[in-house]
Amino acid sequence: MISVQEQDFNQQEEYDRLKCKTSVGAIVTFTGLVRDINNGQSVSDLSLEHYPGMTEKCLIDIVEQAKQRWNIIESTVIHRVGHLAISDQIVFVGIASQHRGDAFAACEFIMDYLKTQAPFWKKETMSNGETQWVDAREVDQDALSKWAVK
């Protein structure tokens, strides 16, 4: 399941959906939240812009790549857009597999690719009222190297 949406999502519902088959032995979930501090500056809220159409295509493609590399029984990617406050949920990636190795790797792979490939952009409002577009982090680009085919 892939969804780009304004509304919030529910951890238990998403977990239960992943847990639906008796062959599932391992579920890994990742949730990204709006932090109160980014690069040392105090954040008061966030808005998320995206490229409708391309975001969905891009997420489908990333999940497809993960399915080719690891055994995945169920997968979920949810990314929110629009206005978000501190501690709000931004993104959810959940993977159900037979074994934990596949679930961990696929979940982290999807997040690493999403971070550098999926057309979302964050704009922060700081606690002093100023707004600024978040800069891409080099560390996110570097994170991709661990998925290079050896």
Add this chain to the structure above:
Amino acid sequence: MISVQEQDFNQQEEYDRLKCKTSVGAIVTFTGLVRDINNGQSVSDLSLEHYPGMTEKCLIDIVEQAKQRWNIIESTVIHRVGHLAISDQIVFVGIASQHRGDAFAACEFIMDYLKTQAPFWKKETMSNGETQWVDAREVDQDALSKWAVK
């Protein structure tokens, strides 16, 4: 939070506990479930024996090691013991961090060490009524190598 317990646990409750601070930007959870098939054989249920006292000590030690290697804001490890049925939850590891890299690594590290160090033993009842102790898997021992200090 570390707990060895007979009773079930709740995904949402554990997630909410991890999410309690506004500095948290990433939550990774792992849940292990009773699979219907193990090593090609049909399983009907499972009982989990442990070494009371040592299990808790061992889990505390593993979490402590993780905290020395990664930035962890909150952590939870729950392991059930006693009688379990298919699809029942066995183990939960949840990590809350500022950034996803720490949360993924610490969560997988704790699971890999738990799998090879913590004194729990599974006994399966097969669908034909026979019982057998689960054999340790070499792949679990191998999984430790990725955490060797480079």
Add this chain to the structure above:
Amino acid sequence: MIKVLFFAKLSEQLGCRELQVDATAVENTDQLFQYLIEHKAEWSTILTSQLCLKAVNQAMVNDNVLLKDGDEVAYFPPVTGG
């Protein structure tokens, strides 16, 4: 026509979210970029002073790509979702 889209900081700086470009005026993305640089006085500086990623028909591309009538080309800063 070729549909050109701008997103995030880039769209704010250019003061433009969407533009239609005559497909007969540009053969490929290199020519389209040149067209955009010359489109308004300040666009040259904005488009060349920072890293702009591009997508053709909603797939990211690095190289020069042939364009045809009906194509959609988007320009945007490095992504920051997740």
Add this chain to the structure above:
Amino acid sequence: MIKVLFFAKLSEQLGCRELQVDATAVENTDQLFQYLIEHKAEWSTILTSQLCLKAVNQAMVNDNVLLKDGDEVAYFPPVTGG
């Protein structure tokens, strides 16, 4: 006394979960293991035919370890939790 515990498959095979051994009879874990092997006829085969892990005072150890009165020593198969 030294408290000796067996777990899981090993405890089933030996038909024993717990045993008290006189601390004056064994100085270290090697001697304790020798004592257990000789404790009952069938224990030798059971204890030497498979991988037995050991913990002294609830911490896993590989090597020979000195024992004193009040110590707790456990033997068990490779763990299979999680």
